[in-house]
Amino acid sequence: MTTIEQNDDQANAVPSSTDLSPRASLPPKKKQPADVERKRAPYISAAVARPHILETTIELLRTQPFPSVTVRTIAKAAGLHPSAIMRNFGSMEGLYDTIARELGKRVSGRSHLMDGQSLLADPDGILRTRLIGWLLGQGVDPKEIKIDQDSPGYQAVATRQGDVAITNATRELYAEIMIFLYEGFITFSPVHPFVNPENLTRSMQLLDEMRKFLPQIEKNLGWDETTNAADFTFPMRLGQPPADE
Numbered sequence: 598m599t600t601i602e603q604n605d606d607q608a609n610a611v612p613s614s615t616d617l618s619p620r621a622s623l624p625p626k627k628k629q630p631a632d633v634e635r636k637r638a639p640y641i642s643a644a645v646a647r648p649h650i651l652e653t654t655i656e657l658l659r660t661q662p663f664p665s666v667t668v669r670t671i672a673k674a675a676g677l678h679p680s681a682i683m684r685n686f687g688s689m690e691g692l693y694d695t696i697a698r699e700l701g702k703r704v705s706g707r708s709h710l711m712d713g714q715s716l717l718a719d720p721d722g723i724l725r726t727r728l729i730g731w732l733l734g735q736g737v738d739p740k741e742i743k744i745d746q747d748s749p750g751y752q753a754v755a756t757r758q759g760d761v762a763i764t765n766a767t768r769e770l771y772a773e774i775m776i777f778l779y780e781g782f783i784t785f786s787p788v789h790p791f792v793n794p795e796n797l798t799r800s801m802q803l804l805d806e807m808r809k810f811l812p813q814i815e816k817n818l819g820w821d822e823t824t825n826a827a828d829f830t831f832p833m834r835l836g837q838p839p840a841d842e
Contacts (some may be wrong), residue, residue, distance in 0.1 A: 641677070650675055655696060657726060661730045676785050690741045692730055696743055700725035716800050717782060726783040761808060767815045771808070780802075 641649070654676040657666045668689065672679040678736060686692040700721040716722060729742055763771075815821045 600666050629787075634705060641681075643685055646677065646681055650677070650682055650685060650692070651696060651699060654708050655691060655700070655724070658696070658728060659720070663728065682687065690732070690737055693728060693737075694742050697725050697729055700728075712801070714798060716777065717801075722779075726780050729783045761811050763811045764820060767811060767820055775804075 618681060624836045650671065654666065654671050657674060661670075668679045668682050669696060671692075675681075681690075682692060704716070704719050704725070711719070731740055733739065761768075800823060812821070
């Protein structure tokens, strides 16, 4: 072998320490200065995190389509790590259930200061009803968001009938009917073009007049008798399954 050939072989030789993997073609990583710390979402206690997450989620639900309000969306808006939501509420269903109950408390807390028409226009009541309707449409187990008779919202509706001399059983039944009417109106009124403020006012006046006749209706049905009132069971009691026949 000539000297020239030996020199060419040495020039083309690959050192044994050379990295031939694809990683070798990547530019070297830039080293961060020692005084620069990696940014992390701050840790806050549950006592602070829970109400903060609740308020953040409520505001998002008011301004954005429900499907777009995700764990990551909430966490980003709240400035927290997504795990904080799961840690404090267990799941999105748990968060929404807490929100529905919180909105119900807010409405019931001021319901005694409002007439029927004001209740229908209450933003917290509207958001709560539409949120529950959307969750049911998404296939959420009703047991996760069920309403019971001890809830502030239910009690507020029942209490509004306190000025009428009727039994508690009839009062509960009438409250049930009013809740169904309220939730149905909030859910479906956007698709009924005939709904207008004048008709809404008259509807509330009509319901109020009908309420005044409840004692006579109760008497006609025999529900005003002491024995019947004591034995009367409400089969569609909110939060409880109907009794087996």
